[in-house]
Amino acid sequence: MPVAAGHLRYPKVRALLPRTRLAYVHLQNLLTDAKRDRAARVFGYVAIWLPEEFLVLYMEEGDVVNATATADGRRWRALPISEALAMVPSAAEYGEICFHEAEDEQLAAMFATQLSPDLGWPAELPIGSSSAMLGNLMATLFDGLLEVTVDGGVNYIVFQHGMPLRGYYADDTVVHDQSRVRTLLDQALRNGGSARRWGVPPVLPNQAAPALIVAYRDLVSTLVRRLHESGAESAFVVAEHARHHLIAQHPALERFSLSIPNQRDPVVDAQSLSAAIAAWLGETLWHLHLPEGITAERLLADVARSRRHLFQAAGLFDALPWTIPW
Structure with a gap:
């Protein structure tokens, strides 16, 4: 794994599992315990450093709700939850893992900064000056998020009306105040770090659970098979034609072919997936x-x-054009 990704560190409220060798941890058991143990049913993230990739599993109340990955610490992609879990070997010889509790606002900030483009800075602004950068945020009454990366530590400062309101710091001994933000910026600019800004990040999106995706695959294949057995011999052809016709409107259906086994899951929320299946x-x-x-x-x-x-x-039945008689 490139040095940039291998050294990434994110803020935390507390460490439920400090960074340790992956060989000592069974991921599925960790996630099962997180769901079963009331004390571990928290908002947080599981970070996994693999030899070739760095994974982040986003947790809400003990459930994995989203996943991202990067090979270089700069370019990120969203992963289906099932695919992210499958990337972690059950008996890993190499790699490290941690499980940290974190505020939901921080999780939203992490996800947004990984997968959405930053706003950039005005071309005329001297990017090497923390005073100029903070002055610009104040002058424009900036509302949003400032991400400052220093020596692999990723820090998030929430701004309101151009002033730093609160912060989430990779170094958890840091006390949030305006002078600390300036010091952090100075360190980043001096030591090859980065300072980027985003608007107010949306709430962390939740992917459809892998179990729901499996259930929908079974539902459609069972329905088509039942129709065929009842005499509707064109059921398969009609269903595939309908799926292709709807892909432009419902991209998740691209991963629901009736003829291709073992397809990758889509990255989609439950509501959008239910609308697509309906x-x-x-x-x-x-x-x-x-x-x-x-x-x-x-x-x-x-x-x-x-x-x-x-x-x-x-929400499947609400999205169907029929009322289902139970």
């Missing part, structure tokens, strides 16, 4: 001549019954 089911059933005695409502009720509560919580 649109796919609706398009398929509207354009398919159903066998005699079969209605769309009854068929959907039959194939969805065993996971009814999961689909209900995800």
Whole structure:
């Protein structure tokens, strides 16, 4: 792993698992304990340093809700949760891991700064001057986020009306005040660090859980198979045509081919995924001549019954064009 990614450190409220060798930790057990143990059901992140990549698993109340990865500490990508977990070997010889509690605002800041472009600085501003940078933020009544990276430590300062309101610091001995922000900026500018700014970050997005994605795959394949067995021989062709037709509107459907096994999961939230699946089911059933005695409502009720509560919580039934009779 490049030095930049290997030395990244993020702020924390407390260390539930200090940085340690991955060989000593079973990730799945760690995540299971985090969900089961009330004291560990916190907002936070699991950082994993692999030989070729650095992963961040975002946690909310003990659940993994999102994941990102970088090979160089600069270019990040969002990962499906299932793919991120699969990247971590169960008996890793190399690598390190930590589990830190963190404020939800900090998690939103981490995710936004990793995956969205920064605002940049005015071209005429002398970037090597902390006074000029802070002066610009004050003069423009800046509302948003300043990320300052020093020696691998990533720090976040929230600004309101051009003034630093609060901060999250990789060095947890730091006391937040305006002079500390200036000192941190000076250190970054002197030592090859960086200072970038963003607008107010949105709330940390939650991906659809891997279990929900699996359930939706099973739902659609079961429905198509049931239709075919009932005499609708074109069910597979119609369903695939409907999926292709809807991909532009619902990109998550690109990862739901009925003919390609073991596809990667999409990076999508539960609401968007439910809307995509509902649109796919609706398009398929509207354009398919159903066998005699079969209605769309009854068929959907039959194939969805065993996971009814999961689909209900995800909003599937609200997005369907039919009322399902239970």
